Amino acid sequence: MNHSSPYSRTLAVLLISGFAAAALTAAPTSSFAPAPSSPAAAFSSTGQTVAVKSEIVFTPIPKAGKKYDIDADTYLIYEFNEKPKMGTAFLKIQIFNRKSDKITPFTIFGRSDMPSMRGAHDSGSVEFKLNKKNDYLMPVNIVMPGDWEVRITIQKDGKPVYYGSITFDV
Numbered sequence: 001m002n003h004s005s006p007y008s009r010t011l012a013v014l015l016i017s018g019f020a021a022a023a024l025t026a027a028p029t030s031s032f033a034p035a036p037s038s039p040a041a042a043f044s045s046t047g048q049t050v051a052v053k054s055e056i057v058f059t060p061i062p063k064a065g066k067k068y069d070i071d072a073d074t075y076l077i078y079e080f081n082e083k084p085k086m087g088t089a090f091l092k093i094q095i096f097n098r099k100s101d102k103i104t105p106f107t108i109f110g111r112s113d114m115p116s117m118r119g120a121h122d123s124g125s126v127e128f129k130l131n132k133k134n135d136y137l138m139p140v141n142i143v144m145p146g147d148w149e150v151r152i153t154i155q156k157d158g159k160p161v162y163y164g165s166i167t168f169d170v
């Protein structure tokens, strides 16, 4: 590679300057139009992906044993098998239609962590398992006293239909 060519020097300067939006619009495009456009596209698509992820809002579902609407026809009730303490707690979610029949056309994923030290005990995405009573169950490993959260994502036909946040103290 010829490092002294005007092309590579200009490109290097552009790369180093980080392709900030202002720099991009100010950059001369006549001599090498394709070069600046592809990195810029990569930047903007990465930015969009991050933005979409951070926009997910997990609706607080504060009370065990209460009904929370998933949509007009469906609601959920959650509870723990016992008051969460150090060790493994089992989170149970039941989903009902308006006739109060328990239904199971969903896939539920849970992710537990401590909000005050986000990432320290992140369980990763855990799929709830159906038991014989058609309850969805997830084991939650409580490894430390303090504030805990389980973020749940309910999917139907592979698409998320509900995001909820269950918080509790141990």
Ligand SMILES: [Cu+2]
Pocket: 114, 117, 120, 121, 144, 146
């Ligand atoms: Cu902790």
